[in-house]
Amino acid sequence: MAVYTEVSDEELSAFLETYDIGTVLSYKGIAEGVENTNYFLHTTKGSYILTLYEKRVREADLPFFLGLMQHLAQKGLNCPLPVNNRRGESLGRVAGRPAVIITFLEGIAVRRPTAQHCGALGGALAKLHLAGRDFDGHRPNALSLEAWAPLFAQAEAQADTVSQGLAERTHRELASLGASWPRGLPSGIIHADLFTDNVFFIGSEVSGLIDFYFACTDAFAYDVAICLNAWCFEIDGSFNLTKGRAMLAGYQAVRRLDADEIEALPVLCRGSAMRFMLTRLVDWLNVPPGALVKPKDPLEYDRKLNFHRHVKHAREYGLEA
Ligand SMILES: Nc1ncnc2c1ncn2[C@@H]1O[C@H](COP(=O)(O)OP(=O)(O)OP(=O)(O)O)[C@@H](O)[C@H]1O
Numbered sequence: 001m002a003v004y005t006e007v008s009d010e011e012l013s014a015f016l017e018t019y020d021i022g023t024v025l026s027y028k029g030i031a032e033g034v035e036n037t038n039y040f041l042h043t044t045k046g047s048y049i050l051t052l053y054e055k056r057v058r059e060a061d062l063p064f065f066l067g068l069m070q071h072l073a074q075k076g077l078n079c080p081l082p083v084n085n086r087r088g089e090s091l092g093r094v095a096g097r098p099a100v101i102i103t104f105l106e107g108i109a110v111r112r113p114t115a116q117h118c119g120a121l122g123g124a125l126a127k128l129h130l131a132g133r134d135f136d137g138h139r140p141n142a143l144s145l146e147a148w149a150p151l152f153a154q155a156e157a158q159a160d161t162v163s164q165g166l167a168e169r170t171h172r173e174l175a176s177l178g179a180s181w182p183r184g185l186p187s188g189i190i191h192a193d194l195f196t197d198n199v200f201f202i203g204s205e206v207s208g209l210i211d212f213y214f215a216c217t218d219a220f221a222y223d224v225a226i227c228l229n230a231w232c233f234e235i236d237g238s239f240n241l242t243k244g245r246a247m248l249a250g251y252q253a254v255r256r257l258d259a260d261e262i263e264a265l266p267v268l269c270r271g272s273a274m275r276f277m278l279t280r281l282v283d284w285l286n287v288p289p290g291a292l293v294k295p296k297d298p299l300e301y302d303r304k305l306n307f308h309r310h311v312k313h314a315r316e317y318g319l320e321a
């Protein structure tokens with residue numbers, strides 16, 4: 001998270017008076033993340049996170065996200081639970097923005113995951129996919145293929161100031177993805193942003209998943225592709241086959257990928273790299289003045305995309321027959 005919206009002591013106290021979570025002992029803005037504003041709240045009754053929803057989260061989607069967290073928690077997944085206020089509502093407003101208080105999860109987000117972490121993450125992702133199957137909410141993926149050209153249009157004119165040739169490369173890739181994007185793959189609830197900062201570990205076990213604000217209905221294998229991108233590359237840009245193998249084996253031990261999903265994996269990895277390159281590029285070029293946020297490097301994903309262009313088969317990600 002980040003802090004785009006400052007919350008004054010008075011605003012916070014007035015908001016918390018509508019809850020039954022004790023009085024505040026301390027609170028502070030959380031610098032991590034780029035999407036929403038988050039505060040850590042320590043009260044006489046425990047620890048919580050206050051989230052104020054910013055630009056990319058549509059208010060109309062909030063009941064879906066909050067309902068999904070409740071559903072997954074009921075299914076035994078360790079994810080934050082929205083806290084209800086005294087009127088029984090979880091969604092409120094602070095500093096003019098939609099806001100919720102969620103429960104705090106214990107655990108540590110690893111910056112440099114090992115193959116063991118990747119294996120555990122693969123299993124947790126598959127469990128999430130299974131746990132979401134009987135959730136009755138539905139939300140199309142607002143950041144899939146159809147969204148990429150309009151996103152690129154916001155950044156195209158300045159793309160080459162970030163990297164020479166980026167505009168041309170992106171144009172070509174968007175056309176190629178449009179022509180080859182798979183349809184009809186097994187679908188359901190996906191997290192769609194399960195990066196290392198959204199997964200907590202205690203030791204080598206996954207202790208919790210957070211940040212469901214991109215969750216949507218889409219191909220399960222697209223979520224696998226997002227995680228291969230986010231977890232299995234090294235800082236030098238190389239793909240770590242051992243990590244890929246561990247993640248895919250961890251996933252398949254819980255839910256097996258079918259033949260169509262396996263065939264689609266390289267193009268799904270390209271698409272997911274495109275999605276994160278584009279949102280990062282737009283953010284890189286538009287940092288709001290005064291915001292406590294560190295924009296993420298779009299070129300990391302341009303390089304990953306280039307790697308995937310040369311992949312012919314999911315075996316090259318470590319998939320074992
Ligand atoms: N329920 C929680 N329990 C403990 N810590 C949390 C919780 N929710 C958020 N955090 C902390 O706040 C940080 C930012 O949260 P989050 O990843 O949801 O923000 P974001 O802006 O949506 O981030 P992203 O850039 O990943 O989309 C996390 O990295 C974590 O440190």
Ligand SMILES: N[C@@H](CCO)C(=O)O
Binds near residue numbers: 193276
């Ligand atoms: N996890 C994303 C930020 C949220 O869209 C990224 O690393 O670009």
